[in-house]
Amino acid sequence: MADGAAPVLDVKGLRTVFRTRGGEIHAVNDVSFHLNRGELLGVVGESGSGKSVTMMSLIGLLPSPPAEIRGGQVLLDGRDLLQLDDKGLQEVRGAKVGFVFQDPMTSLNPVFTLGDQLMEPLRKHMGLDKTAAANRAVELLELVGIPDARRRLKAYPHQFSGGMRQRVMIAIALACDPDVLIADEPTTALDVTIQAQILELVKELRQKLGMAIIWITHDLGVIAGIADRVMVMYGGQVVEQAPVRELFANPQHPYTRALLKTIPAISGPREDRLKVIQGQPPILAGAPTACPFRARCEHRHDRCDRENPARRAIDGQTVGQGHDVACHWSAPAPAPRAEAAHA
Amino acid sequence: MLTYTLRRLLVAIPTLLLISLVIFLLVDLAPGSPASEIPLTVPPEVKAKMIEAMGINEPVHIRYLLWLKQFFWTEPLYAIDAAFGTNYADGAPRIISYSSKVPVMDYIGERLPQTLIVIGTAYVVAILIALPIGIYSAYRQYSWFDQVGTFVSMVGYSVPTFFTGLLAIIIFTTWLGWFPSIYNTSLEVVDWETFKQQVRQMFLPVAVLALFNAAELSRYTRSAMLENLSQDYARTARAKGLSERTVVLKHVLRNSMIPVITVITLGLPAVFAGAIVTEQVFKINGIGAALIGAIHVNDLPVVQTIAFITAILIVLFNLVADILYGILDPRIRYD
Numbered sequence: 320m321a322d323g324a325a326p327v328l329d330v331k332g333l334r335t336v337f338r339t340r341g342g343e344i345h346a347v348n349d350v351s352f353h354l355n356r357g358e359l360l361g362v363v364g365e366s367g368s369g370k371s372v373t374m375m376s377l378i379g380l381l382p383s384p385p386a387e388i389r390g391g392q393v394l395l396d397g398r399d400l401l402q403l404d405d406k407g408l409q410e411v412r413g414a415k416v417g418f419v420f421q422d423p424m425t426s427l428n429p430v431f432t433l434g435d436q437l438m439e440p441l442r443k444h445m446g447l448d449k450t451a452a453a454n455r456a457v458e459l460l461e462l463v464g465i466p467d468a469r470r471r472l473k474a475y476p477h478q479f480s481g482g483m484r485q486r487v488m489i490a491i492a493l494a495c496d497p498d499v500l501i502a503d504e505p506t507t508a509l510d511v512t513i514q515a516q517i518l519e520l521v522k523e524l525r526q527k528l529g530m531a532i533i534w535i536t537h538d539l540g541v542i543a544g545i546a547d548r549v550m551v552m553y554g555g556q557v558v559e560q561a562p563v564r565e566l567f568a569n570p571q572h573p574y575t576r577a578l579l580k581t582i583p584a585i586s587g588p589r590e591d592r593l594k595v596i597q598g599q600p601p602i603l604a605g606a607p608t609a610c611p612f613r614a615r616c617e618h619r620h621d622r623c624d625r626e627n628p629a630r631r632a633i634d635g636q637t638v639g640q641g642h643d644v645a646c647h648w649s650a651p652a653p654a655p656r657a658e659a660a661h662a
Numbered sequence: 663m664l665t666y667t668l669r670r671l672l673v674a675i676p677t678l679l680l681i682s683l684v685i686f687l688l689v690d691l692a693p694g695s696p697a698s699e700i701p702l703t704v705p706p707e708v709k710a711k712m713i714e715a716m717g718i719n720e721p722v723h724i725r726y727l728l729w730l731k732q733f734f735w736t737e738p739l740y741a742i743d744a745a746f747g748t749n750y751a752d753g754a755p756r757i758i759s760y761s762s763k764v765p766v767m768d769y770i771g772e773r774l775p776q777t778l779i780v781i782g783t784a785y786v787v788a789i790l791i792a793l794p795i796g797i798y799s800a801y802r803q804y805s806w807f808d809q810v811g812t813f814v815s816m817v818g819y820s821v822p823t824f825f826t827g828l829l830a831i832i833i834f835t836t837w838l839g840w841f842p843s844i845y846n847t848s849l850e851v852v853d854w855e856t857f858k859q860q861v862r863q864m865f866l867p868v869a870v871l872a873l874f875n876a877a878e879l880s881r882y883t884r885s886a887m888l889e890n891l892s893q894d895y896a897r898t899a900r901a902k903g904l905s906e907r908t909v910v911l912k913h914v915l916r917n918s919m920i921p922v923i924t925v926i927t928l929g930l931p932a933v934f935a936g937a938i939v940t941e942q943v944f945k946i947n948g949i950g951a952a953l954i955g956a957i958h959v960n961d962l963p964v965v966q967t968i969a970f971i972t973a974i975l976i977v978l979f980n981l982v983a984d985i986l987y988g989i990l991d992p993r994i995r996y997d
């Protein structure tokens with residue numbers, strides 16, 4: 320770490336298991352990462368790789384049963400959130416950690432006004448009275464670029480478009496000035512032009528407010544433009560982690576390399592983008608004993624079937640600080656390739 | 663909201679007229695109807711009044727209009743007169759019951775309150791029991807509470823009220839002697855003593871009806887709550903740091919109430935039907951007993967009127983349901 324300050328969020332060895340009728344699903348396996356103050360960490364991985372489950376585990380948002388957190392630590396400002404009781408967690412959620420979800424069409428309650436939903440965290444966490452909360456709500460709506468904010472407090476979600484609703488969700492998440500904002504694929508459900516607007520908004524808010532952000536996406540193209548650092552997830556594990564330029568210039572994991580190859584197709588139809596990597600992420604019935612990517616990997620060898628690769632640094636730093644990868648194979652030194660131009 | 667309500671109200675009126683026409687024609691065209699032949703057992707003075715009130719010799723559309731006039735003009739006038747001691751009705755002819763020889767409305771007016779009190783109390787009790795059970799069962803899905811609740815409501819819903827009613831009478835009235843075996847319709851609650859008497863005689867029928875309805879209602883509440891508990895907005899509410907209480911009893915409940923309101927209001931006709939059986943079992947001299955008695959002696963004016971009053975109640979509760987939807991769900995009232 321350049322400035323040596325403690326990270327605002329430090330996750331160590333997180334394990335989340337779903338106990339279902341069909342047996343256990345090990346959705347998150349020994350995931351460790353940290354988030355520095357004011358930093359934007361991009362989390363990439365295709366659908367089903369465990370991104371959402373990881374983030375929801377942090378603040379106890381998964382229903383239990385079936386979810387069960389089997390181990391690890393989630394240190395927010397040094398305090399382990401996994402040790403908190405319900406009440407303690409409620410004081411963290413919405414106050415210190417804001418969450419924006421993927422689908423703005425269903426994430427707001429259809430039967431309450433936007434003002435009501437926006438004022439709830441303000442009243443609960445900041446103890447504002449009705450008038451103060453309403454004033455702050457107007458400020459927040461203006462902050463996320465919703466015109467005529469005071470009148471809009473009385474509007475209902477169905478009177479807003481998807482993009483506008485996602486702005487409201489962002490306003491709700493930011494209501495109490497959280498230290499950490501977790502945005503779980505906030506633009507995936509939106510049109511391309513609206514996506515771009517929301518991205519711009521977040522960049523702007525980050526400048527203004529300076530909170531740390533975790534931005535989840537399955538789209539590396541989005542990450543390139545906004546992230547400081549990127550974590551690639553696959554099969555419930557972190558398979559590669561690096562500063563954004565480094566990752567694009569020198570991708571190590573075969574999965575990351577395959578993902579990067581898909582970027583040029585971004586302007587093409589959506590199906591084409593996803594088809595580039597054959598196969599699907601595995602559903603893990605137990606703690607992995609082999610590399611989860613092996614079924615799809617072109618560099619697979621004996622060791623990959625015997626041993627789940629641990630994360631190793633490739634630049635001599637501690638794992639998690641610089642560039643690390645979880646793979647038994649060593650990528651050749653970067654040649655001037657087409658995708659390197661992205662960084 | 664006001665325009666929405668007015669619109670609903672305007673829709674209710676033609677519905678009611680259509681139903682009234684159907685009921686009128688069904689009875690009017692049936693053999694033994696007031697129009698074709700007034701039974702010979704009917705005394706001549708009743709017969710004369712009926713001919714005047716209903717225009718027996720007029721063509722069918724006039725008879726229908728006269729019949730409507732009875733409901734919406736003549737009878738309300740009599741009701742006002744009775745309430746304020748005025749004399750607006752001025753002796754206008756009324757529909758008379760063939761068997762009891764009093765105006766049908768007066769006859770029904772005596773019987774209906776008994777039924778409404780028993781059904782109403784039973785339904786309110788059912789709602790008060792079912793909602794908390796349904797909510798908690800859903801919130802703690804598959805817990806022992808939920809499992810027991812599921813079992814009890816399965817049993818409660820699958821055993822008919824005439825059976826539970828008889829069982830209750832045998833156990834609590836015959837064996838234990840806790841409750842009176844006859845329902846005294848003429849009991850008037852004037853003091854504490856008569857109030858206790860009224861509660862005691864209502865207890866078993868209300869309990870039997872309430873349990874039956876609560877069983878069904880708690881199932882609907884549970885499934886509506888379950889569906890909404892897993893919605894994204896519930897997760898958003900939790901992510902804001904709201905307490906479980908607020909998440910469940912504010913966010914989820916409000917949304918779950920929409921299907922539950924449907925079951926409550928639109929289930930009422932079935933409750934009426936069930937109440938007729940219950941009235942027989944508990945010997946309550948209410949509207950159900952009146953209806954069955956009237957059918958036996960071919961007292962068509964009473965049958966016709968009870969059928970229409972039931973229809974009015976159904977349309978009324980549909981209207982109530984619509985208005986409640988509008989209150990609960992902005993998407994409905996803003997369209």
Ligand SMILES: Nc1ncnc2c1ncn2[C@@H]1O[C@H](COP(=O)(O)OP(=O)(O)O)[C@@H](O)[C@H]1O
Binds near residue numbers: 364
């Ligand atoms: N409620 C659940 N019950 C059982 N398994 C689940 C549940 N939610 C998620 N999972 C499992 O966790 C895996 C990771 O899911 P998720 O974190 O949502 O992926 P991502 O967000 O990366 O698309 C999924 O493949 C799925 O098998």
Ligand code: SF4
Binds near residue numbers: 610617645646
């Ligand atoms: S560990 Fe083996 S199978 Fe897994 S990504 Fe690396 S080379 Fe491929």
Ligand SMILES: [Mg+2]
Binds near residue numbers: 367370371372503504
């Ligand atoms: Mg996800």
